[in-house]
Ligand SMILES: Nc1ncnc2c1ncn2[C@@H]1O[C@H](COP(=O)(O)OP(=O)(O)O)[C@@H](O)[C@H]1O
């Protein structure tokens with residue numbers, strides 16, 4: 001029989017698996033709030049006020065428990081005792097699967113595209129264009145854009161991965177002094193961007209970029 | 218046997234008739250002999266959208282016994298392969314269709330010789346509307362991203378669920394069931410199909426298993442219409458999640474249909490939107506849905522309980 005919401009375990013409440021990592025837990029929590037918060041169109045008229053309050057309280061409890069390592073450990077032990085989940089086998093070997101550059105998350109709520117670092121490194125090592133750019137003393141916004149395009153990444157994917165706004169990324173690639181984000185942020189942004197591209201020696205490359213664009217000022 | 222797709226939900230103006238006529242046309246163009254039936258009798262306008270402004274006959278002729286066979290009330294439309302049973306010239310509400318007439322109609326629909334049959338059911342939740350919904354496993358709910366429309370879809374889904382349970386019991390037993398649900402759960406629970414099911418699970422495991430089987434065979438669908446740029450594009454998926462998680466029913470999200478002013482223009486000019494504005498986002502959304510209607514396979518009529 002289908003279980004009532006209050007009979008679900010915390011993982012089921014948040015629609016995650018028992019081996020979810022904190023990032024996924026946070027994400028699932030936000031997705032659940034989107035569904036159940038009082039102003040949500042999705043659950044409009046679906047629950048009485050009392051039912052909604054109860055559900056939200058449970059979701060809060062689930063989140064606070066799972067996001068805290070110690071509480072989660074205790075909760076997991078409880079679930080294992082109840083036979084709802086299996087004890088984690090820490091030594092289980094990871095199954096090797098062919099890597100693609102993107103992993104599409106199949107969660108019903110969102111489609112997030114993650115960038116796969118290993119696959120990128122592979123591509124970088126095989127690209128003559130990128131090697132040539134990195135061999136120079138300067139690194140302009142145009143160069144970054146070229147590397148990105150060469151790797152088949154879009155500005156939106158970079159934005160999604162780094163949480164840097166799309167227009168900032170465009171400005172970084174544009175390299176025009178007036179449009180660049182304030183210098184205090186810029187260096188951090190550039191480093192995240194470079195890291196997201198899968199490049200090595202990010203620190204050194206970011207200095208190179210900063211020197212190149214400051215020459216424009 | 219034809220695949221029957223009842224289409225309803227939302228509220229007046231959410232686009233049920235527009236979508237029924239569009240999907241009918243697309244299905245016809247993709248080679249399926251397709252029939253659209255206007256059962257939104259109080260507010261019939263499928264004929265207008267299908268390009269038949271003044272149909273010479275229709276559903277009312279069958280109901281009033283002027284035409285004995287339902288198949289003889291079918292008229293052609295300007296679109297090859299697309300046929301219509303019009304609801305024009307009817308001034309009674311489908312809610313008032315007497316029980317015998319309803320059974321006769323349902324059986325007649327099931328026997329019609331078409332590849333696809335789309336029923337425009339209108340927005341109501343009268344018993345008759347619910348019964349037309351229940352003749353197929355593929356009922357489609359249409360809503361716009363507005364609270365009023367979403368509310369009506371949820372109400373309709375619960376009513377259908379409730380109606381199906383109701384069929385399983387005679388009056389006395391059902392009353393007992395309601396009383397028991399209210400006693401156990403309170404709070405107006407006799408109205409909540411999921412609570413009724415909980416009582417049935419305990420008091421009548423056999424019926425429970427049977428109903429459960431039936432419900433898991435339903436493949437209800439959801440279309441969100443008139444989606445504007447800033448609307449939450451994930452609404453449909455999230456609604457289907459809600460229904461699955463909290464009612465235990467399957468509700469498959471079929472897709473969004475974008476809002477476009479040209480729909481209004483096409484209707485005013487009395488031309489087919491798909492023909493006049495084929496390169497709009499709305500048209501391509503409809504094409505996506507049309508493919509799903511055409512590609513559906515398998516048995517899906519559920520007339521057994523009638
Ligand atoms: N996707 C859409 N974009 C813009 N307008 C739409 C769309 N769908 C429907 N409409 C508008 O809504 C009106 C009502 O549609 P209709 O199909 O008659 O609704 P219903 O049958 O649900 O009452 C149409 O006349 C049309 O102007």
Ligand SMILES: [Mg+2]
Nearest residue numbers: 233234257262
């Ligand atoms: Mg209509």
